[in-house]
Amino acid sequence: MRIKLLLSGIFILFFLSDDLFAGSKIYLIRHASVQIENPGWCNVEGALSYKEEYNTSQIYAFDAEVVLNRISYHETCDTVFCSPQLRAVQTANQLFNDDVILKIDENLRELDYPIILLPLVKLPIRAWLVISRFSWTVLNRHNEKPSYNQRKTNLKEFSKELVAHAEENGISIVIAHGMVNLELIRILKKQGWKFEQKEGLSNLAVNCLVK
Numbered sequence: 001m002r003i004k005l006l007l008s009g010i011f012i013l014f015f016l017s018d019d020l021f022a023g024s025k026i027y028l029i030r031h032a033s034v035q036i037e038n039p040g041w042c043n044v045e046g047a048l049s050y051k052e053e054y055n056t057s058q059i060y061a062f063d064a065e066v067v068l069n070r071i072s073y074h075e076t077c078d079t080v081f082c083s084p085q086l087r088a089v090q091t092a093n094q095l096f097n098d099d100v101i102l103k104i105d106e107n108l109r110e111l112d113y114p115i116i117l118l119p120l121v122k123l124p125i126r127a128w129l130v131i132s133r134f135s136w137t138v139l140n141r142h143n144e145k146p147s148y149n150q151r152k153t154n155l156k157e158f159s160k161e162l163v164a165h166a167e168e169n170g171i172s173i174v175i176a177h178g179m180v181n182l183e184l185i186r187i188l189k190k191q192g193w194k195f196e197q198k199e200g201l202s203n204l205a206v207n208c209l210v211k
Contacts (some may be wrong), residue, residue: 024166047128083108107158
């Protein structure tokens with residue numbers, strides 16, 4: 001009888017979901033798409049205006065269940081780390097309503113690079129953003145804004161809290177921005193975290209790292 005019970009136990013354990021044995025998980029989610037029109041070709045004033053409008057625009061509605069279905073045991077999570085910017089907060093509210101505590105953290109604010117000042121030049125808005133990001137991340141031009149290196153240092157420090165929460169509760173969920181999530185992925189991978197789920201950096205992408 002004991003042997004039969006032992007074999008039954010082994011059989012059950014063998015076929016249980018791998019999630020039962022998974023270690024800590026950190027989910028990094030990018031905010032939903034923003035309601036803003038592409039201005040096409042524009043001068044520096046147009047690029048500055050677009051960036052300012054982007055930071056204050058509402059998000060498009062989306063199906064929360066489609067996102068939540070990609071987050072294991074999301075219903076057990078009572079705290080979500082979130083960027084203070086409107087698009088991230090609205091995404092978090094649409095996903096979790098009042099079921100969680102939103103822990104707003106300035107470190108999760110978008111990596112805010114200044115638009116490079118090129119007078120008398122018209123470029124597609126995408127080109128303005130790419131050139132300005134390159135100037136900030138590679139050439140270290142940051143004017144009065146925090147430098148790229150400083151923001152990376154701040155995110156590395158923030159990651160300690162994120163990891164500690166995941167280790168204590170089994171799961172951490174972050175709702176932030178594409179570049180922020182990319183930097184957090186780099187930081188976590190250096191600490192031994194590995195992808196369990198990799199969806200890239202598009203809007204509402206859900207990346208999961210485990211350890």
